[in-house]
Amino acid sequence: MDFSFGAQDEELRGRARAWLSEHLVGPYAQVLGLGGPGSEHEGAGIRRAWERELGRGGWIGQGWEADGWGNRRLSLTGQVVWAEEYAALRAPGRVGHIGENLLAPTLIAYGSPEQQDRFLPGIARGEELWCQGYSEPGAGSDLAGIRTAAVRDAADGLYRVTGQKIWTSLAQDADWCFVLARTEPGSRRHRGLSFLLVRMDQPGRVEVRPIRQMSGTSEFNEVFFDGAVAAEVVGAEGDGWTVAMGLLALERGVSTLVQQIGFAAELERVLASYAARAAAGAGDPVLRERLVRQWAELRTMRWNALRTLGTEGDPGAPSVAKLLWGGWHRRLGELAVEVRGAAATAGPALWEPGLPYELGLDEEQRLFLFTRADTIYGGSDEIQRNIIAERVLGLPKEPR
Template sequence: MDDFRAEIRGWLAANLAGEFAHVRGLGGPGREHESFPERLAWERHLAAAGWTCVGWPVEHGGRGATVEQQVAFHEEYALAGAPARVGHIGENLLGPTIIAFGTQEQRARFLPPIVAAEELWCQGYSEPGAGSDLAAVRTRAERDGDRWLVTGQKVWTSLAREADWCFALCRTEPGSSRHTGLSYLLVPMRQDGVEVRPIVQPTGTSEFNEVFFDRAETAAANVVGEVGDGWRIALATLGFERGVATLGQQVGFRRELSALIELARRTGAIDDPLLRDRLARSWTGLAVMRLNAERIGTSTGPESSISKLVWATWHRELGELAMDVLGAAGLVADGEPYDLNDWQRLFLFSRADTIYAGSNEIQRDIIAERVLGLPREPRR
């Protein structure tokens, strides 16, 4: 393990230099607009050296890294200050789903471009009337000979403007409802039947987008799993999303907390016993978060909801704590017209943490019903 850590640490130190020196620390939630072309070039540089998809099986282009090695990779990557990944949706969500449920033809077509960072992906789940209630999906796909025609709207679609493909949950059985009659389709984004509209957020940036499909085409073979089995495949993808990559995310959380503690020291806010207690609780919560992520590991079962609930709540509370440490100064923009500092952006964007990728309320329901075995809530 020490040798593996030393290998990735040495490679990062040698390569986050020269033409890539300026991408250190760029990107991430609320900052995906930062130097995207340069970060894509970095992603392809990673790929050329074999550092994408490290946890994938060797036969699918990965390194076959153990869970411990994957943890080491994500931690060393974050500790080096490397930029936020631009291919993470394909690598961490779609790729593992195709490996688990796709056909040999789908694996041969879609996995190599993910490994090489040649094709980027976005996720087409949420809709205006089907966010936390994902089973209420209304986007439909109609079979027309050797193709599907997709019509409907998706919303809160991260990186849709940059993506080449979208994996979309669509209703393929007319008249079906809830979890039945859904299919998991792979849809090309760069066609006349797809329109992407950025959503301007309170941060002033536009990570999220609306996506409109108007008889957008995809091949009949681009269904992962069986037609009508989309609900099961979609839930598996959500489980993959909450894997060991979140341990690298926690390195960033640790940096934010350390910087906030230092800010509290500089401003004297740490002398307030209530703020000092909240900072200590935040430090303890981060330690618990790590232990919990290591315990759950690569599980894609309902227990993976625990990790999402824990980190999302912790990070949102860190943003609130940052505003209280700043005090009245946190209410004033740094400059015209709307120049926010890092703490203000953290506060605003972390409000979304408890909503995207499964809201806190839904995670609690999943944990209660599928992990603890409690009775289901009455459906109204």
């Protein structure tokens, strides 16, 4: 299979590189390389302004199946080219990912024309940020077990949402949240769910509580809804499971390749650290072999992601991708500290009184701590294997 890029892609590469180089200046130069996994809190205000800069350039919504909302459509290979140049110039981590890559394609597939015209322009301009209200304390990977309820008021037709969501990325900065809620009293599992759009700025009705992690940062949040008002339901009432599953199927694709570009940069840092140790006579052939394997696996994941970009309706592809990168990234975190040896256990936070814990962590330590969660969040390995076994291989369902 030919994974090379064509002449049009290379022409786009030059334009993308020129635009990024011209605009990643001033305050935006201060956040180069910031905002990746485990450090989403860094430079949040400047990165939000950067989102609007991308919107003015038309670079948001490249993969949407329609245009006309201020976005420029690119081919799949064009989107990969943009992602490669974005990563190569260390442009800051995106704060609009959830709206652009999850909600927008879902609205295009399931939303009404009025909903598309209302919400897509704000996303394309980088002006409205979104978060995802799926997981709950008793319903994480088992999404069908959610208990958050929404009751429709017969007087005004609005929904009143009550319940709790957890592990909600970017909730502290989001303007809106798409919420999977139970709108049919007494319903169970996949039935009676609806996909609602909830404004976050509802004092007394929506509360966000950051979850402090062992890395010292708080990218994830708990969100409490106490009668929060929702006027919009995507799809028909009761069709929430269909819409939610459609959204999850959109979560991979080009975004997986973007993620892998970041992985490659992290691997390069670990390789450089090992090279320095080897030059000092502290090389380890076992570690070297594991690093070579890590490099080869990343290349294989890239080729697999490129191969599956154009496939549609494959229920196993997203789960295979998640299984591959989750385990790979966790192993990279382990290698990062093993290459450092005993020095990986030291840091300013261990001997400077009063210094916040997270400020005492270097990149390798933060990588190790954050990647402990890679095989859990976004759908645990157990759930991904069940999906592959049941929906692809046709094996009996796991007893409940």
